[in-house]
Amino acid sequence: MTGPEFVYETYIRATPDDVWRALTSPEFTSRYFYATRVESSWLPGEPVYYRYEDGETTAVEGKVIEADPPRKLVISWHVLYEEAAMKEAPSRVTFLLEAMNEQTRLRIVHDRFPEDSVVFDGIRSGWPWILAGLKSLLETGEALPPSNRPER
Amino acid sequence: MDVVFKALADRHRRLILDRLYEEDGQTLQALCRGVDMSRQGLSKHLAILEAAGLVVAVFEGREKHHYLNPMPIQAVAERWIDKYATAQLTAVSALKKALEEER
Numbered sequence: 001m002t003g004p005e006f007v008y009e010t011y012i013r014a015t016p017d018d019v020w021r022a023l024t025s026p027e028f029t030s031r032y033f034y035a036t037r038v039e040s041s042w043l044p045g046e047p048v049y050y051r052y053e054d055g056e057t058t059a060v061e062g063k064v065i066e067a068d069p070p071r072k073l074v075i076s077w078h079v080l081y082e083e084a085a086m087k088e089a090p091s092r093v094t095f096l097l098e099a100m101n102e103q104t105r106l107r108i109v110h111d112r113f114p115e116d117s118v119v120f121d122g123i124r125s126g127w128p129w130i131l132a133g134l135k136s137l138l139e140t141g142e143a144l145p146p147s148n149r150p151e152r
Numbered sequence: 153m154d155v156v157f158k159a160l161a162d163r164h165r166r167l168i169l170d171r172l173y174e175e176d177g178q179t180l181q182a183l184c185r186g187v188d189m190s191r192q193g194l195s196k197h198l199a200i201l202e203a204a205g206l207v208v209a210v211f212e213g214r215e216k217h218h219y220l221n222p223m224p225i226q227a228v229a230e231r232w233i234d235k236y237a238t239a240q241l242t243a244v245s246a247l248k249k250a251l252e253e254e255r
Contacts, residue, residue, distance in 0.1 A: 005177050007219035009208045107208070128226045136230075144230070 020070035032133030159204035
């Protein structure tokens with residue numbers, strides 16, 4: 001294993017199609033993903049951007065490595081929201097969706113961090129909050145209040 | 153949520169979560185070195201943690217790696233802590249606190 005690696009798993013009362021849409025549509029991400037709008041064609045090799053609502057600054061950029069809707073999405077992850085992280089090589093995020101009973105099991109694996117990564121500590125508190133917001137949004141129509149958001 | 157509390161209500165299992173917090177993705181063998189438990193006891197505790205969703209197992213070839221999954225604790229935090237306390241308490245600090253009470 002190279003460097004740290006994180007795995008998060010949550011069950012969402014929604015179909016894999018709905019969870020996929022929530023992961024890949026800007027209207028959804030703006031409500032649970034640090035108010036960023038995701039932009040991509042979701043074709044392998046194409047870029048992915050998580051842009052702040054001003055439409056100009058980008059929080060995270062990456063590339064689509066693999067997209068198999070609504071089961072698997074793999075993207076590279078280059079953090080731009082923090083000066084120190086910008087110089088760091090991209091890591092990798094894998095979203096795995098699986099229907100289970102009436103729910104979808106969503107697993108996120110974040111790995112391939114470079115040695116001495118400055119990104120992963122923030123990631124550790126960021127993903128649980130994002131995932132909880134996504135779950136809440138799909139199940140209740142409401143995301144979590146931003147006041148509960150951890151610092152990046 | 154009962155299974156989460158039940159899983160957390162044992163100091164051995166909280167110790168296992170501590171060890172995974174320090175180094176995520178450990179195998180049974182690696183975990184065995186960090187805790188004062190028999191292999192068999194450790195396996196049993198890990199099964200309970202997995203059933204509660206607090207540990208997620210990922211196979212790499214024949215090796216089974218164990219990851220701390222904070223999402224059930226996040227759910228507990230949302231259910232109670234966020235309701236009564238205020239904004240600054242994030243789920244992860246709640247988790248950290250829960251794990252550190254042990255020391």
